[in-house]
Amino acid sequence: MSILVNKDTKVIVQGFTGKEGTFHAEQCMAYGTKIVGGVTPGKGGQEHLGQPVFNTVEEAVRATGATVSMIFVPPAFVSDAVMEAADAGIELAVIITEGTPVKDMMYAKAYAVKKNMMIIGPNCPGIITADECKIGIMPGFIFKKGNIGLISKSGxxxxxxxxQVVKEGFGITTAVGIGGDPxxxxxxxxxxxxxEADPETHAIVMIGEIGGDLEIQAAAYIKEHITKPVVAFIAGQTAPAGKRMGHAGAIISGGSGTAAEKMAALEAAGVKVVVSPADIGKAISEVMGK
Amino acid sequence: MNIHEYQAKELFKKYNVPTPRGHIAFTPDEAVKAAQELGGDIWVVKAQIHAGGRGLGGGVKLARSTAEVRELAAQILGMTLVTHQTGPEGKLVQKVYIEEGADIKKEYYLGMLLDRASEMPIMMASTEGGMAIEDVARDTPEKIIKVAIDPLTGFQGFHGRKLAFGLGLPVEEIGNFIKFASALYKVYMDHDAEMIEINPLIKTGDGKFLALDAKMGFDNNALYRQSQVNEMRDLSEEEPTEIEAGKYGLSYIKLDGDVGCMVNGAGLAMGTMDTINYEGGKPANFLDVGGGANAETVAKGFEIILKDPNVKAIFVNIFGGIVRCDRVANGILEATKLTKVDVPVIVRLDGTNAEQAADILKNAGIANIIAATDLADGARKAVAAAKGE
Structure with a gap:
C-alpha cells in the first residue's frame, strides 16, 4: 500500500517535449512510472520517448485513461495548464515548475477545488511511492521501500x-514534496x-519551514486525529524576520510564521520535534522503538 | 520587490485612489519648485526610502514657507535615516517627496495582503491609524477588522460596509470609503501586489478619504508581466550582494555569524544554518546555489560569501540528487582555482556518486578542504574551524 500513487497509476506530462519535461519524464519511466503520453499544443500526433503526444489534455485523457498529470510548463503557463487538467478530469496534478505568480495559483487552485482535482506543488520535487512510481524530479534510488511516510516543503x-531514514534501517512508503510557495x-x-489510513505506513516524517501556518494547522489535526508517531523538523530557526529565504513562502511576516511557534505547536500535539535536521533519522529510530 | 511612497501614489492616482498632490525632488531647488507648483502655505517634506518609521527617524517634516521647504529638503537629502526597519546602519536618503498639507480630521489604517489561511487577499482596517499594525495586532487585535475577498467575484459592497461599520464611520461617509476601498482592491490585483499599506489613511474635514502614506510590495514571480512596476525598481534600496547573487541564479542573504554556508535547495540551506546554530556556531549567510551546482556557480558562491570579512570557515553542504556529487566535487576544485579561498572549506557531499566525490577531493590534496561524512559532522567541523580549533 501507499498513498495517492502506485505502480498502476497512469501519468501524462504537460510540457512533455520541453527540455525539463523530456529529461525528467525519461527518469520517471526508468524508475517504473507508467508515463502513458504527454501534451504539447501543436505537436499532437507525434511520438516522444515512445509515447503519444497530444494537443490537449482532454484528448490525452480520453486516449490513455491517465489520472495524474505531471506539469513542467513555464511559470507563466502553469495556471492555464492546471485548469486544463482539471477540466479534462485529471484527478491529481503534480506541478514541478518554480516561479508561478501567487495570483495565478489563487485562481488555479480555486478552479481545481471546484473540479475536484488535487494538486501537489507548485515548486516541489513531486511525489514518489518507493519502488513503484515516481512523479517528479527526485533521485529515486534514495527512497528504499519501507514503512515511513514523508511530507516536506523542501526538496x-x-x-x-x-x-537518514534509510541509513537507520527503515524505508519509505510514499514521500510527498508539497512545495514552499505561499x-x-x-x-x-x-x-x-x-x-494514517495506510496500513503500510507506521510513522510519519514531516518537514516544515518558516512562513504561513500550515504546520500549526497540522499540529491541531495531529492532536485530534493521528495515532501514528510523527517526527518533525522546521527549517529556518535561525532565519531573520522579514527576509524571504529562497522559497516564495518562507518568510516571517509581521512576527508570525516563526519556527519557534510551529515547533511549540507540534510538540504540544505530541510530535517528536528535532532541533537539528541531522537528527531526523535517529528520531525515527526512537519512535519506532528500535 | 518594494517601491517608494511616491511611486505607489502614482499607481493610486491612475486608479482614482485619492492621495494628496505631490512631486518628487532630488535637490533643494527642485523641492522649492515642487512646493511652488503645488501652491498653498503648508507642505510636507518626506524622505523616500524603502522602510517604515520615517517620521520617528526625522525623515518627515512640516514646512510653512518655501524657505523652510528648501531648508528641510537640504537637511533630509543625503541624511542616513535610521528607523526600526532599516537596521542600525540606516539608509541614505536620495530623494524627497514634497506634498501639499492635508486637513486631517481622523487617522485610520488600511492595508491589503495575501491571507495564506484563506488563500485570498484580505483587506484590513483599523481606527488605530499611525501605529504599527503589528503592535495593534498584538495588543488590541479586536481593533483590526478583516475581510477576505474572493478573487473570483472581486470586491463587493458588503466587504466595504463591514470595514466601514467596523471603523464606526457615520452613514454619510460610508459611500466614500467603499469607493476608496474598492479602487484600492483593483490596484492590488492589477499589479500582482503582495502588500499594500496605507498608514495613515486620513479623513479630511469634509469627510473625504486620502492615502496620506502608501507602501507597496509585489510578487517577484509576477514581475515579468508588470513592466510599469518593474520600471519603478530602485536597486539602490536593495542589498548589492543579494542583487549580484541573483544575477547568477544564487539566492543569498547575509547574516551576522562567521560560518559561511553554501547549500543546494532553500530548505536544506535553512536547515544547514539551523544545524550550525545547534552545534554552537553562527551562520554568516543563507546561500542556495540551486539545482545545478557547477564550477561557475560554486566559484561565484565562494566569491560572494568571502565578501563578508566575518567569514572564518565555509561549509559546503550538497545533497546530490539529479546533480551528481562527483561533478560537484570537480566543480569545487575548479572553483578554488577561479576564486582564491583562504579559509577552511568543509565539504559534505551526499547522494548520487558520493563516494567518487570523496575520492576526488581526497586525491586533490588541498590543505584547506576538509571532508565531512554527514550533515552533523560537517556542521561540527565548520563550527570548530571558525573558532580556530
Missing amino acids: TLTYESAN IIGLSYKQLLPMF
Missing part, C-alpha cells in the same frame, strides 16, 4: 530525511489522514 530536505495544493492536513 533537498526530503532527500536528506529519506536518506499557495500550494495538498498540505500536511490533507496528507496526514492518508498516511
Whole structure:
C-alpha cells in the first residue's frame, strides 16, 4: 500500500517535449512510472520517448485513461495548464515548475477545488511511492521501500530525511514534496489522514519551514486525529524576520510564521520535534522503538 | 520587490485612489519648485526610502514657507535615516517627496495582503491609524477588522460596509470609503501586489478619504508581466550582494555569524544554518546555489560569501540528487582555482556518486578542504574551524 500513487497509476506530462519535461519524464519511466503520453499544443500526433503526444489534455485523457498529470510548463503557463487538467478530469496534478505568480495559483487552485482535482506543488520535487512510481524530479534510488511516510516543503530536505531514514534501517512508503510557495495544493492536513489510513505506513516524517501556518494547522489535526508517531523538523530557526529565504513562502511576516511557534505547536500535539535536521533519522529510530 | 511612497501614489492616482498632490525632488531647488507648483502655505517634506518609521527617524517634516521647504529638503537629502526597519546602519536618503498639507480630521489604517489561511487577499482596517499594525495586532487585535475577498467575484459592497461599520464611520461617509476601498482592491490585483499599506489613511474635514502614506510590495514571480512596476525598481534600496547573487541564479542573504554556508535547495540551506546554530556556531549567510551546482556557480558562491570579512570557515553542504556529487566535487576544485579561498572549506557531499566525490577531493590534496561524512559532522567541523580549533 501507499498513498495517492502506485505502480498502476497512469501519468501524462504537460510540457512533455520541453527540455525539463523530456529529461525528467525519461527518469520517471526508468524508475517504473507508467508515463502513458504527454501534451504539447501543436505537436499532437507525434511520438516522444515512445509515447503519444497530444494537443490537449482532454484528448490525452480520453486516449490513455491517465489520472495524474505531471506539469513542467513555464511559470507563466502553469495556471492555464492546471485548469486544463482539471477540466479534462485529471484527478491529481503534480506541478514541478518554480516561479508561478501567487495570483495565478489563487485562481488555479480555486478552479481545481471546484473540479475536484488535487494538486501537489507548485515548486516541489513531486511525489514518489518507493519502488513503484515516481512523479517528479527526485533521485529515486534514495527512497528504499519501507514503512515511513514523508511530507516536506523542501526538496533537498526530503532527500536528506529519506536518506537518514534509510541509513537507520527503515524505508519509505510514499514521500510527498508539497512545495514552499505561499499557495500550494495538498498540505500536511490533507496528507496526514492518508498516511494514517495506510496500513503500510507506521510513522510519519514531516518537514516544515518558516512562513504561513500550515504546520500549526497540522499540529491541531495531529492532536485530534493521528495515532501514528510523527517526527518533525522546521527549517529556518535561525532565519531573520522579514527576509524571504529562497522559497516564495518562507518568510516571517509581521512576527508570525516563526519556527519557534510551529515547533511549540507540534510538540504540544505530541510530535517528536528535532532541533537539528541531522537528527531526523535517529528520531525515527526512537519512535519506532528500535 | 518594494517601491517608494511616491511611486505607489502614482499607481493610486491612475486608479482614482485619492492621495494628496505631490512631486518628487532630488535637490533643494527642485523641492522649492515642487512646493511652488503645488501652491498653498503648508507642505510636507518626506524622505523616500524603502522602510517604515520615517517620521520617528526625522525623515518627515512640516514646512510653512518655501524657505523652510528648501531648508528641510537640504537637511533630509543625503541624511542616513535610521528607523526600526532599516537596521542600525540606516539608509541614505536620495530623494524627497514634497506634498501639499492635508486637513486631517481622523487617522485610520488600511492595508491589503495575501491571507495564506484563506488563500485570498484580505483587506484590513483599523481606527488605530499611525501605529504599527503589528503592535495593534498584538495588543488590541479586536481593533483590526478583516475581510477576505474572493478573487473570483472581486470586491463587493458588503466587504466595504463591514470595514466601514467596523471603523464606526457615520452613514454619510460610508459611500466614500467603499469607493476608496474598492479602487484600492483593483490596484492590488492589477499589479500582482503582495502588500499594500496605507498608514495613515486620513479623513479630511469634509469627510473625504486620502492615502496620506502608501507602501507597496509585489510578487517577484509576477514581475515579468508588470513592466510599469518593474520600471519603478530602485536597486539602490536593495542589498548589492543579494542583487549580484541573483544575477547568477544564487539566492543569498547575509547574516551576522562567521560560518559561511553554501547549500543546494532553500530548505536544506535553512536547515544547514539551523544545524550550525545547534552545534554552537553562527551562520554568516543563507546561500542556495540551486539545482545545478557547477564550477561557475560554486566559484561565484565562494566569491560572494568571502565578501563578508566575518567569514572564518565555509561549509559546503550538497545533497546530490539529479546533480551528481562527483561533478560537484570537480566543480569545487575548479572553483578554488577561479576564486582564491583562504579559509577552511568543509565539504559534505551526499547522494548520487558520493563516494567518487570523496575520492576526488581526497586525491586533490588541498590543505584547506576538509571532508565531512554527514550533515552533523560537517556542521561540527565548520563550527570548530571558525573558532580556530
